[in-house]
Amino acid sequence: MEDDKYPNAHKKILASVQTPVVGEAGFTSTWRTMRPVINLDKCVVVVKDKHNCHMCWLFCPEGTISRTIPPKVNYDYCKGCGICAHECPHNAIEMIEEGDNKSCPV
Numbered sequence: 001m002e003d004d005k006y007p008n009a010h011k012k013i014l015a016s017v018q019t020p021v022v023g024e025a026g027f028t029s030t031w032r033t034m035r036p037v038i039n040l041d042k043c044v045v046v047v048k049d050k051h052n053c054h055m056c057w058l059f060c061p062e063g064t065i066s067r068t069i070p071p072k073v074n075y076d077y078c079k080g081c082g083i084c085a086h087e088c089p090h091n092a093i094e095m096i097e098e099g100d101n102k103s104c105p106v
């Protein structure tokens with residue numbers, strides 16, 4: 001029988017997600033040109049009220065999306081790379097230009 005050194009590992013979320021900090025260039029929000037906007041009508045964790053996706057949280061290289069219902073973007077640290085929008089399996093994230101007057105629901 002296999003030695004079970006980590007008996008509760010399957011109950012934990014095993015992911016490497018960093019905590020954002022201010023870098024030498026300051027807050028990324030000061031130079032970002034695009035920003036992600038989450039459409040809560042399309043986001044499956046909101047629609048199903050279950051933690052059943054969170055791919056945006058997992059793939060964001062800056063760790064700026066929360067693993068919550070609804071997911072929230074920390075715009076102080078988001079650099080506008082668009083990876084979250086690319087990885088969202090439900091096309092719930094749209095990248096819009098900074099300065100666009102479109103309102104952000106989160």
Ligand code: SF4
Nearest residue numbers: 043044053054056088
């Ligand atoms: S990846 Fe898309 S559908 Fe999944 S939690 Fe994020 S916004 Fe919602």
Ligand code: SF4
Nearest residue numbers: 060078079081082084
């Ligand atoms: S645009 Fe990039 S930095 Fe901003 S929340 Fe999405 S993945 Fe993270």
